[in-house]
Amino acid sequence: MHQYPLWKSMIVVAVLLISIVLALPNVFGETAALQMSRKDRAAFTSAATGEFEQLLEREGIAYEDAYADADGRMWIRFGDVEKQLEARDAIQKAYEGQFAVATTFASRAPLWLTRLGLKPMSLGLDLRGGIYLVYEVDVEGAVSQLTQVLERDLRKVMRDARIPYDEIAAAGPQLRLTLKDPARAAEAKAAISKFDPQLSVQDGDLPGQVVAVLTPDQIRQRQDFAIQQNITALNNRVNALGVAEPVIQRQGLNRIAVQLPGIQDAAEVVRMLGKVATLEFRLVDTVNSPAEAQRTGRAPLGTRLYKDRQGGPVLLKRDVIATGEQLIDASSTLAQGEPAVDVVLDGRGGEEMLRTTRENLGKPMAVVFIEKEREQVERDGKKIVVDRSSEEVISVATIRGVFSNRFQITGLTVAEGQELAKLLRAGALAAPLYIVEQRLIGPSLGRDNIERGFRALSIGMLITFVFMVLYYRVFGIVADTILVANVVLITALLSLFGAALTLPGIAGIVLTVGMAVDANILIYERIREELRNGTSPWAAIQGGFDHALSAIIDANVTTLIAAVMLFAFGTGPIRGFAVVLFLGILTSLFTALMGSRALIQVIYGRRRRIERLAI
Amino acid sequence: MEFFHKVSHFRFMEKRRLWYAFSALIIIGSIVAVMVRGLNFGIDFTGGVVIEAGYSAAADLDATRDALTAAGLGSAQVQTFGTADDVLVRLPPAEGQEAMTLTQRATDAIKSVDPGVEIRRTEAIGPQVGKELAEKGATALLMTLLFIGIYVIMRFQWKFSVGATLAALHDPFVVVGFFAVTQMTFDLSVLSAILAVIGYSLNDTVVVFDRVRERLLSMRKAKPIEVMDTAINETLSRTIMTSGTTLIVVLSLLLLGGEALTGFATALAVGIVVGTYSSIYVAGAAALDLGLSQRDLMPPEKKEEADALP
Numbered sequence: 001m002h003q004y005p006l007w008k009s010m011i012v013v014a015v016l017l018i019s020i021v022l023a024l025p026n027v028f029g030e031t032a033a034l035q036m037s038r039k040d041r042a043a044f045t046s047a048a049t050g051e052f053e054q055l056l057e058r059e060g061i062a063y064e065d066a067y068a069d070a071d072g073r074m075w076i077r078f079g080d081v082e083k084q085l086e087a088r089d090a091i092q093k094a095y096e097g098q099f100a101v102a103t104t105f106a107s108r109a110p111l112w113l114t115r116l117g118l119k120p121m122s123l124g125l126d127l128r129g130g131i132y133l134v135y136e137v138d139v140e141g142a143v144s145q146l147t148q149v150l151e152r153d154l155r156k157v158m159r160d161a162r163i164p165y166d167e168i169a170a171a172g173p174q175l176r177l178t179l180k181d182p183a184r185a186a187e188a189k190a191a192i193s194k195f196d197p198q199l200s201v202q203d204g205d206l207p208g209q210v211v212a213v214l215t216p217d218q219i220r221q222r223q224d225f226a227i228q229q230n231i232t233a234l235n236n237r238v239n240a241l242g243v244a245e246p247v248i249q250r251q252g253l254n255r256i257a258v259q260l261p262g263i264q265d266a267a268e269v270v271r272m273l274g275k276v277a278t279l280e281f282r283l284v285d286t287v288n289s290p291a292e293a294q295r296t297g298r299a300p301l302g303t304r305l306y307k308d309r310q311g312g313p314v315l316l317k318r319d320v321i322a323t324g325e326q327l328i329d330a331s332s333t334l335a336q337g338e339p340a341v342d343v344v345l346d347g348r349g350g351e352e353m354l355r356t357t358r359e360n361l362g363k364p365m366a367v368v369f370i371e372k373e374r375e376q377v378e379r380d381g382k383k384i385v386v387d388r389s390s391e392e393v394i395s396v397a398t399i400r401g402v403f404s405n406r407f408q409i410t411g412l413t414v415a416e417g418q419e420l421a422k423l424l425r426a427g428a429l430a431a432p433l434y435i436v437e438q439r440l441i442g443p444s445l446g447r448d449n450i451e452r453g454f455r456a457l458s459i460g461m462l463i464t465f466v467f468m469v470l471y472y473r474v475f476g477i478v479a480d481t482i483l484v485a486n487v488v489l490i491t492a493l494l495s496l497f498g499a500a501l502t503l504p505g506i507a508g509i510v511l512t513v514g515m516a517v518d519a520n521i522l523i524y525e526r527i528r529e530e531l532r533n534g535t536s537p538w539a540a541i542q543g544g545f546d547h548a549l550s551a552i553i554d555a556n557v558t559t560l561i562a563a564v565m566l567f568a569f570g571t572g573p574i575r576g577f578a579v580v581l582f583l584g585i586l587t588s589l590f591t592a593l594m595g596s597r598a599l600i601q602v603i604y605g606r607r608r609r610i611e612r613l614a615i
Numbered sequence: 616m617e618f619f620h621k622v623s624h625f626r627f628m629e630k631r632r633l634w635y636a637f638s639a640l641i642i643i644g645s646i647v648a649v650m651v652r653g654l655n656f657g658i659d660f661t662g663g664v665v666i667e668a669g670y671s672a673a674a675d676l677d678a679t680r681d682a683l684t685a686a687g688l689g690s691a692q693v694q695t696f697g698t699a700d701d702v703l704v705r706l707p708p709a710e711g712q713e714a715m716t717l718t719q720r721a722t723d724a725i726k727s728v729d730p731g732v733e734i735r736r737t738e739a740i741g742p743q744v745g746k747e748l749a750e751k752g753a754t755a756l757l758m759t760l761l762f763i764g765i766y767v768i769m770r771f772q773w774k775f776s777v778g779a780t781l782a783a784l785h786d787p788f789v790v791v792g793f794f795a796v797t798q799m800t801f802d803l804s805v806l807s808a809i810l811a812v813i814g815y816s817l818n819d820t821v822v823v824f825d826r827v828r829e830r831l832l833s834m835r836k837a838k839p840i841e842v843m844d845t846a847i848n849e850t851l852s853r854t855i856m857t858s859g860t861t862l863i864v865v866l867s868l869l870l871l872g873g874e875a876l877t878g879f880a881t882a883l884a885v886g887i888v889v890g891t892y893s894s895i896y897v898a899g900a901a902a903l904d905l906g907l908s909q910r911d912l913m914p915p916e917k918k919e920e921a922d923a924l925p
Contacts, residue, residue: 126875134744270715438718442735442736444669445667445735452872453876456864456867459867460865460867464863467860504804507872510867513864514865517860517861518818521853525852551822551825554822558767558814559815561762561763562810562814566807568755569752569758570751570807574803577807
């Protein structure tokens, strides 16, 4: 009867041990660090560490260690912020423009923990300082961009079909055609359907009127495209900013949320993220040698020298065939089982493309990606802002046929195809973007928030501890031990899931501590009742746990529901609160029902007979 | 140490009519307060701009106000925040991009008063986002009540459910009323505290009801009112302990957690006190007046068996 099954105790011990290991990285705190990534997106290998170590030693800057992480980023840890900043300047000077260097904090945890993939809890913006931006993408604008392009296309369709018309007008998601001859409406409808089978084509209100409407699918595709395109562009620019651990995600139908930890200059960030990218389609010059041009630094007449993504020279003709403004869509697909990128241009771009491909069959054509970025560099001891327009050839392909506004780029791997489609989209005419929410938290406020939050947590816990011991004596000590285990468990889970700890999250931990005692209290009060009724100590313990179970479960489900709703409808820091509340309820159920029972077994289990329980 | 070494015998239910009147009074008071004074909504819900600035010494509010007026921001509210060194500036909502520009202008104006000032926090929220956050919050509130109601109906007899739901409605009313009377800022964190309060208050109610259900089966001869009193008395020590410990930690949040958590912790503290009261005097009393009796739990054996399963 007095036995608590050994396997259950083993589970408790195992869970606790695992949790302690998972929570361990949080104990070491953080230290100033630099995080670097290569601008050509290639990974750093551990071989590169030596290079940085030599540089820092040459400059006489003390550092703790340098290592490359699994994502191919280079980390250097420093004892203090001054050394970190000195090192940043030194590295930027030595490798101007090659790496994105971000000042950040790295866990002080020993390397073997980091190698195991164990990380401390990440801190939310309200605790670490930084900028939070919400952009709204003008999806309606994106849709009317599409109908305007279709308008031009339909004029051409009508011309080609020799159907005279008075007017073609785009309005929202639809296009209205007024024909000169009402009798030819059916013919016009057939021609439109043939041009774009996806469009839904109907008769208008008046005779001779034809209305082409974008299907909901087309509208959704266009909206998704507009959002994805902006996310890609924002990603590229944030990477150039050199922010450690940025978060960029779609929020709802038409918003994009951007979190930039550690950044303080809002105006500068907004300006940089607002930069525009574009594309140029150009013919490759096949007569002159690019290597020669690179060597002499002079491009032959009528050509320009570019670099491809590997840094190799490419000579392109000066004439531009089409630009990003004329790009409607780019997506990676499979063409006859081969990876390919589908490209759609607008009518004007298509016409130019048709003319060019007819004259240049079999010759190579290139796509250039252009983005202006801003960078702060040090020259002659002064920090200055340099505008640099980065131009890069992202694709060279041979023209295999005559085409106009719809064509495919093949001869790529799946990954290359996806990357190219992404870059093409980023360079397309961007749907307008507006900031609808902007929050900035200064670093000192973040520090204060952490400090105050943890002070409230520790004082609150301390008083609860004392109270529980006074009130329940030995069982109070059990409850207190359980509470500590509970906090360890929550910390472990938050670290494991990489959920960000926010100020409301800390409040959630505090609240959980208060409510976690509840399960214990329910059990102990039951045990006391059983004892009052004259039950023997062991039976009282057993009865206490058994009878309190249904009340404990019912009582916690209600709070669980509230936590789920908070998560579903909350945003930002509030979600942090919801996550902690949810996890806290689960861990407190586990610790109260299994942990505390196992601990009581340890305390009382060895005795044959217990005369009294210290409760 | 024990509050009640023997089980107490307070006759809670005897004067329940009086407590009904009391509850009705505070609910009506809350509604009147919300209607007359309104809630002091934070910019989470209204949109607008908030800037928190920290001066190195006691802030000169008038100078700050003058600088803002000079920058064409005469509608700004300027007040100290937490300590005398900290200033909070609030600007009314403006459309879209405008709010972001206003932030920059206000920040520049504040810096012109004292270049050493530290901008601790700025928040600019477009009115549309504010409206959506408010809608989402209201949805979350309704959904929480709905799902908790469904859960309680599944787990308990309907008379309990009505009582529990009444109590769950009662508590947010009082907390909202408190914020209307005090004119403390009602923002997203306060709303989330209210959701937590609903969960917490029901937690309390459920524990009492669980005991009522048990006692209805074991005290077959007793009158329902005696059963209710017994159940409440038997769980009283637990109720005081749990509310007490939770209140301790919430008060430590309120007193030590800093200005950012004041609204949140206040809502929780009020909610815990009211929630404890309502689980006895609203939930229990309502179930009793709905004619709760032993008959409601027939056939008892089956019911008990089902309840033992978590």
